[in-house]
Structures are given as C-alpha cells and as structure tokens.
Amino acid sequence: MKRGAFNIIELIFVIIILGILASVVVVKMSSMTRNAKEAQLKSFVGTLNRSVGPAIWFKSIENGREGSIAFADYDTDLGKYIEIIPNYTSAPALVNCNESGDGIFVSYLFGKNYEVYCRDGNTTTSPRFRLYNQTDSIYMD
Template sequence: MRKSFTLIELIFVIVIIGILASVAIPKFKGLTANSKIASELATASTIQSAIEDVHDEWVTNEGSFTWGNGRSSSELTSTGYPIKLGDCPPAFNWILKNSSVVDNKWTCQDNGGGIFTYRGPASQSNSGVAENGAGKPDSNDCWEYNATAGTFNLKENCS
C-alpha cells in the first residue's frame, strides 16, 4: 500500500496548477482599472441626477428654495442649474449630501464662464487608467460641467 505521491505525480499537479494560473491571472489584471472606471461612472451618474433634481425643483417652485447642502436659489443660473457643484476643492460639497466619500478621489478646476472640469479615480492624470478609447474615462479624459446647460459630460483628451 502506497503512502505518498511519486515525483512524477507531484510534477504533473504543479504543471496543471501553472496552466490554470496562466489562464486566470490575466483575468484579474484589469480589475483595478475596471473598478476605478465603474466608480467614476457611478459618481458621474449621481452628479447628473443631482443636477437634474435641482433644476426640477427650480421649475416646480418658481422661486426661493434651498437645495443641496443648504444652498439658496440665488446660487443657480438663470436657467435653474447650480452655478457650481462645489467649492473646488472639495469637488461636490454643494450638490452631494455626503461629498466626503469622493472628496479625496476627485479634483476640480474652475475654467471661468460657468465651465468646470473634474477628474475622478479613472481620469486622474497621475494615477488614472491607461488610454482605453472606449468612451469610458481614462487618464487623458475629464468631466466637464456646464452651468448654463446643466450638463456633466465626459470630455475626451483634456489638455
């Protein structure tokens, strides 16, 4: 009766594990990049919804009301959209009830004329995702908020 494995059996098992690992490891390679992209897209969707909520409230009330984190209707454009989404930095403290979740992951810049650019986890120029060209945020892209139109859109190849 045999109580141990032979050397050939052990080598065979090691070869099988190596083959399985070589197939599985590439699947996990893009996991971090995909999570950054998903996080950024989810935050952008939340921002756009919050902007639309403020505008809907402006249309409904036709006057004085508070929105976001205690902001008054005087901080809206003539078309009913927020003049800006936050103090820059922090990025979204005007529009999101709990902006601290994204504060350290998003940067912003006031470009003047009601145009602001934002960069999230995937679009940071120093720690973002490599160029993907698939309409998803990467380190060459940014988000642009236009206060006049109330749009928060991904802008490809930001300078």
C-alpha cells in the same frame, strides 16, 4: 506492486497545472478590478448629472450667477452632496467647466486614463458631466 505516493513527474505536472490556473485567476482578478473601478466612475458621473449638478445649478441661478457652476468649490459646495472618488490624478476643479464641455473636472488612472469633463450650465441648461476614456478615446455614457 503497491504505490504509496506520487512520483516526481506527477508532482511536476500538478505544480504546472496549479501555476497555469493561478495565472488565469490573477488575470481575471485584475480585469475585474478595472471593470469595478470603471463602473464606480460611471456611477459617479451619473450621480453628478442626476442630482449634484442640478442642485449646484439651482443654487447658481438663485444667487444670480446665471446657472454657471464654475464658481463652485468642492469643499464648500460639491462636498455637501457627493464624495470624490479617491486616487485622482488631477484635483477636482469646477472652475474648468466651460460652454463647450471640454473642461476637465477631474482625472483618474485605473489601468487606463479616465477624465470627467464638465459643460457649464446657463440660465436654461443644467451642467453636464461626461466620462471619457482617454486611453481608448471614447466617451463612456
């Protein structure tokens, strides 16, 4: 007896298998997107610490502000060096930088809550930025 096509049971099994594979792909893709956003935030904070923070710190010392970057504004100072990652939940504010390092510079929500903290500079120490995963309560540097 010659079979010309699939029977209904075989088609149902194929559809179920394709559905399972599709769900695995969707889960993996969402995980990859979150990991990519997290890597982007880590890179952003690294750039702030290595080049942008020291540049603004030097400008602060040069202008007699004793190394404090709390005066700086994104549009006039920070925007020359780096572009803020879009979709933040709290606007960038260097005025929140303080000596203890718990001032929130900017916040993001990419599946988890992330905050970029800022410790203000002084005459001997440059400012420091840290990425904090608020959802898991861990610093990511």
